[in-house]
Amino acid sequence: MYRAEFDKHLQNNSISNSFVLFGESAFLIESYVDRLTNITDASTLSLYHDEYDAKLAKAHLSQASLFSDVNVLIIKSEKKVPKKDLDELVELCEKNKDNIFVYAYFGDDHKSYGNAYKNKSTMCVRFFNPNHNEALQILLQIAKEKDVNIDKYSLAHLLNIHNSDISLAANEMDKFRVYDKEITTKDIDNLVSGLGEISLDDFIKKILSKKEFKEDLLNILEHGEDEIRVLTMICSYITQLYMFNIYIRVNGRPNALEILGYPAPSFVVDEKAALSLKIKPNTYYKLHSLLLDSELKMKSSHIDKGAILLSTLIRVQKLL
16 A cells, blocks of 8 residues: 555554555655554564564564563564565464564565555555655644744755755754744755755756766765765756746746745746756756666666766766
8 A cells, every 4th residue: 555545544543563664765664663663661672684583573573571561573674574584473463463563674676565465454555755745744744743833935945955855854853943933944044054965056057067077976976975866866956947947938937936836046046947948848858868767777787876877977968
């Protein structure tokens, strides 16, 4: 099932006691693990992949707890836990409804778990990366829970600074909660360091202006950015330019609130509008195809991701 259906079960208190959480959004998987296992006085055992021990996991769900009525087992892994082990852990939950088992799979093999336990009460939930509006709603809820006074336009600005990384944006809430005032876009610019962004706007603009970029690329990667993430952020930036391009061709002039979802400074709007019109509509299609194909290669092969990224960016400049 997907998140919307699962949320209805949570609202109706009709959930099971064993869960397989998987998908593209590590942030949502982590959030729902916390939500499902936040049980006062439960006997909880958490195992990461390197710590995974089949005997220990089974023993935890098999034993009667001395201090609690509920045994909770959490397994978080990027590699698949053997199906036989999962079946046995699920079966222990079928036999004892006081057990709770949550398997959070962070790998890429999503097909294995879609219908893995069709004949069991186990709930398998796939979490896709939230779109812009979904991310804003999640951040608004987090802000409400942490008593942070901030509106959706300021949250959209925060999300943009962190290149749509909802995890980084959510982490900023603890910084904001100490301020007894409304958090504005100006406050965000002053308070947020932009951990997800190391001069990335300037870097992308260099590429799109067909300037030399290799030294900047090396600097970005040396500061810990992942090659796939750099590629997806470039793709996101170009998508945004395409939205500007379409809007301007239809309406004659840009409107940041309608295009981006939040009011941006006029110099930012003017710059993106001008840059968007320099690229032909057919070229946008070619750029997206190239970037998406390269991302797929990075995820499906064992060759040097850095080499693929560099080659892709050179090809991007040739298309412009």
